[in-house]
Amino acid sequence: MFFGHALLLATALCLLLSGCQEAKSSPPIHPVVKTMRISLDMGAANRSYPGVIVARHETQESFRVGGRIEKRSVDVGDHVREGQILATLDEKDLRLSMESAQAERNAAVSNKDQAITEERRYATLLSKNVVSQSEYDLKHLSAEEARARLEKADRSLKLATSQLGYARLVSSNDGVVTKVSAEAGQVVSQGQSVVTVARKGALEVLVDIPERNIQDIKEKPAETSLWSNSDVRYRATLREISPSADPATRTYAVRYALPDADSSVRLGMTATLHLSEPASLQTARIPASAMFNQGKGPGIWSVDPQSGELKFRSVTVDRYSERDAFVHGQLANGDIIVTSGVQKLDEGMRVRLADAPQGDVR
CATH class of the missing domain: 2.40.30.170 (Efflux pump adaptor protein, beta barrel domain)
Structure with a gap:
């Protein structure tokens, strides 16, 4: 009985020792990582x-008089030529103003003719000593006043005629319409933008x-x-x-x-x-996923090409692009760095490159 128990114990001990021996002889596991070789470059810093x-040149075309827009002839995107009509105002009030100015001018012409006739008649009478000098002077002053009123009426008529012409908004140069700020039926003031034309x-x-x-x-x-x-x-x-x-x-x-x-x-x-x-420093363009920070500032994992051992390299970020970072620091041309999964690695760990053979530690 005792001999049987001793045999079982010896067998178990042998199995245990052989298991330990096999565990000790199993090869170490090296994680497979994605890497890239960096290239330092005195490139340009871009913003x-x-x-x-x-x-x-853009011109905000506007009417030189206020009024209600009767018609707009162009829309956004239309090509226009210099002098082309862009919009028109309701001319009724402006035409009435011009007709009123014309009537005032006609009255001023009649008044001037009468005043000049009176002046000439009194001049004749003065030469015959029929009237006094003061009476002639009054007629002369009346004639001068009539001439001045006619000149004023002429200018008022020209102004009213010009304002009637201002009811048509025309393009000041060749171009394309980029913006429309008013519609037909809208009342606009003098100088208010109606159409914007890009020259x-x-x-x-x-x-x-x-x-x-x-x-x-x-x-x-x-x-x-x-x-x-x-x-x-x-x-x-x-x-x-x-x-x-x-x-x-x-x-x-x-x-x-x-x-x-x-x-x-x-x-x-x-x-x-x-x-x-x-750029004032040589920088390397690396994927943003290759960078990490464990409390010592930004850095990357550098892989020894012979042993596959990881080493932490501190870097300084110069700028970022859409997916990459431009860095400089403890780097050299041709260094191999890990580009993904960097948070799961540790200093001194040995890794294999993703494209290396199974038996190659690199």
Whole structure:
């Protein structure tokens, strides 16, 4: 009986020892990670601002007299020529004013003729000593007053005639209608904008730039791309900076001329202004997913190409793009860094590259 128990105990001990031996001899597990080789570059630091394509010259056409709009002849997008009628006012009141001025002029003409006739008659009588000098002087003054009233009536008639002509709003230059601010039947005042016409010719991109960056834009090379075709870029030249910031957004309206714009650049298109300047440090462009922060500042995992061991490298972020970050710091050309799953790794851990053979630690 005792011999049987001893045999069982010995067998169990052997199995236990063999299991421990197998555990000790099993190879270590190295996680598979995605990596990339970095390249340091003295690239340009880019800043982008959204904007819109506008005409360099826009005219807000308005009537020179007030009244009720009888007809509007154009709409947004219409091409117009210089002198083309854009809208007309109801002419009834203006025509009555002109007819009244004409009647006043006719009366002034009759009054002047009568006054001149009286002056000449009294001049004849004065030469024969029939009337006194003072009586003649009164007739002379009446004639001069009649002449002045006729001159005033002439000018009033010209003004009334001009105002009747102002009932037609005409385009001051060739262009395209970009905005309509009044409709038929609406009563508008003198100088109130009715139609906005963008003059044909130079195009510009209008952007809003924050006040903290406004001092740095004058010497920076600029390019513009369209949202509809971001692969094509057009040279942009700074033309105008607003003298004051918008009180709500604290941004400055800035206009860049587009001297190389072609037919694909149209008014109202969404555009992006790209400003660039030479970088002072060599930077590496890496995926944002390669960065992490464990309380020591931003950093990345660098992989030793021989042993696969991870080392923490501290970096400084220069700027961000849509998905990537431009960094500099403890980096060298050709370094291999981990690009995903960085939060699950530790210092000194050995890993395998995703594209390395199964037996290769790298």
